[in-house]
Amino acid sequence: MSTVTDANETADLPVFPGERSARCPFDPPADYAKWREAEGLRRVVWGGHTVWVVSRLEDIKTAMTDPRVSADIVGRLQGEERGEGAPPIFPRMDDPEHARLRRMLTKDFTVKRVQAMRPRIQEMVDDFLDQMIDKGQPADIVRDFALPVPSLVISLLLGVPYADHELFQQHTAVTMSLHRPQEERTAASGALFAYLRKLVALKEAEPGDDLISRLLSEHVAKGDIDRDTVAMNGYLMLNAGHETTANMIALGTLFLLRHPDDLARIRDTDDPKVVAGAVEELLRHLTIVHSLVGRIAVEDVTIGGQLIKAGEGLVINLPAGNRDPESFPDPDAFDIGRDARGHVAFGHGTHQCIGQILARAELEIALPTLLRRLPDLQLAVPFEELRFRGDMSIYGVHELPVTW
Numbered sequence: 001m002s003t004v005t006d007a008n009e010t011a012d013l014p015v016f017p018g019e020r021s022a023r024c025p026f027d028p029p030a031d032y033a034k035w036r037e038a039e040g041l042r043r044v045v046w047g048g049h050t051v052w053v054v055s056r057l058e059d060i061k062t063a064m065t066d067p068r069v070s071a072d073i074v075g076r077l078q079g080e081e082r083g084e085g086a087p088p089i090f091p092r093m094d095d096p097e098h099a100r101l102r103r104m105l106t107k108d109f110t111v112k113r114v115q116a117m118r119p120r121i122q123e124m125v126d127d128f129l130d131q132m133i134d135k136g137q138p139a140d141i142v143r144d145f146a147l148p149v150p151s152l153v154i155s156l157l158l159g160v161p162y163a164d165h166e167l168f169q170q171h172t173a174v175t176m177s178l179h180r181p182q183e184e185r186t187a188a189s190g191a192l193f194a195y196l197r198k199l200v201a202l203k204e205a206e207p208g209d210d211l212i213s214r215l216l217s218e219h220v221a222k223g224d225i226d227r228d229t230v231a232m233n234g235y236l237m238l239n240a241g242h243e244t245t246a247n248m249i250a251l252g253t254l255f256l257l258r259h260p261d262d263l264a265r266i267r268d269t270d271d272p273k274v275v276a277g278a279v280e281e282l283l284r285h286l287t288i289v290h291s292l293v294g295r296i297a298v299e300d301v302t303i304g305g306q307l308i309k310a311g312e313g314l315v316i317n318l319p320a321g322n323r324d325p326e327s328f329p330d331p332d333a334f335d336i337g338r339d340a341r342g343h344v345a346f347g348h349g350t351h352q353c354i355g356q357i358l359a360r361a362e363l364e365i366a367l368p369t370l371l372r373r374l375p376d377l378q379l380a381v382p383f384e385e386l387r388f389r390g391d392m393s394i395y396g397v398h399e400l401p402v403t404w
Contacts (some may be wrong), residue, residue, distance in 0.1 A: 159210025
């Protein structure tokens with residue numbers, strides 16, 4: 001069993017997330033494979049804290065389901081970024097309180113609800129493509145398509161005015177930065193929470209057909225939760241609901257432009273199962289959530305042969321887990337035909353992403369529609385000039401200039 005002789009010796013520890021090779025920016029850092037293969041777990045520095053990094057898929061699933069490992073890391077492994085007076089978000093809670101709050105939200109993210117939304121999502125995708133085409137080339141896929149689609153979808157679902165999208169996108173960009181000072185991230189987070197509090201007050205006076213209004217009428221009115229909890233969880237879903245899907249659309253588009261055979265297969269198929277399988281493989285292969293998932297041991301626990309003492313932190317290495325050869329044959333190959341189910345791009349266990357069904361639907365609509373509408377899509381700049389988001393909690397590209 002591996003142990004750490006001196007947890008204070010951090011000078012030679014790697015920083016997580018690691019830097020990717022400029023030649024292979026779609027692949028996780030090469031060190032991640034070494035960490036998977038080594039005995040026990042690796043010690044790293046994450047957000048200024050010395051933690052264990054969990055990189056094997058089965059160990060990740062254990063760490064995300066063992067009751068001795070807590071998701072409540074705020075103030076211990078994560079700074080207080082929520083702003084003064086803000087309640088915790090449910091992903092940073094443990095059961096039973098986590099499950100209680102999550103149940104209040106799930107009906108808006110069911111398969112049935114998302115299926116009913118698909119025609120409207122298709123309209124949004126077509127509308128934003130029309131606008132991008134009318135504006136002329138070159139265009140930026142991130143600015144003109146990848147960000148607007150999920151931003152409008154989550155805005156409509158929550159009841160957030162889409163006219164405010166630039167405000168919440170700007171604040172989210174600051175909170176997701178790995179290198180901005182803590183004070184800046186706290187200020188941006190606090191400003192966005194304050195915005196949601198005002199919106200909750202407006203919805204209470206003039207309710208609509210949206211999630212925030214429903215939480216107010218069904219749960220706040222009964223005393224199940226308070227208004228600030230509605231605002232805080234609206235903040236969470238607004239952030240996560242546009243940032244993750246936007247980066248998957250943009251990075252997925254770029255990846256397919258570099259793999260024209262796979263692009264053609266997605267563009268030309270009439271089989272929704274092929275598209276769904278391609279999206280699943282893109283989620284596994286690219287795994288854009290590369291830094292966000294932290295945990296803390298509340299009791300001594302052994303994971304992957306490694307003793308983790310109570311109070312020690314962990315960071316979940318989702319990209320490494322999704323390239324684990326013990327779970328996915330030839331894991332570094334992109335294979336649309338593979339059964340990629342079982343990946344952890346959306347996490348695992350009770351804390352698995354609540355919006356994953358919606359995210360899949362957006363990707364299954366946005367990517368094929370883009371490729372079919374613009375069959376001659378290509379990069380407008382050399383690949384080497386693209387700026388990848390290694391500096392952000394969610395991986396992707398900062399801009400994606402294209403012509404058609």
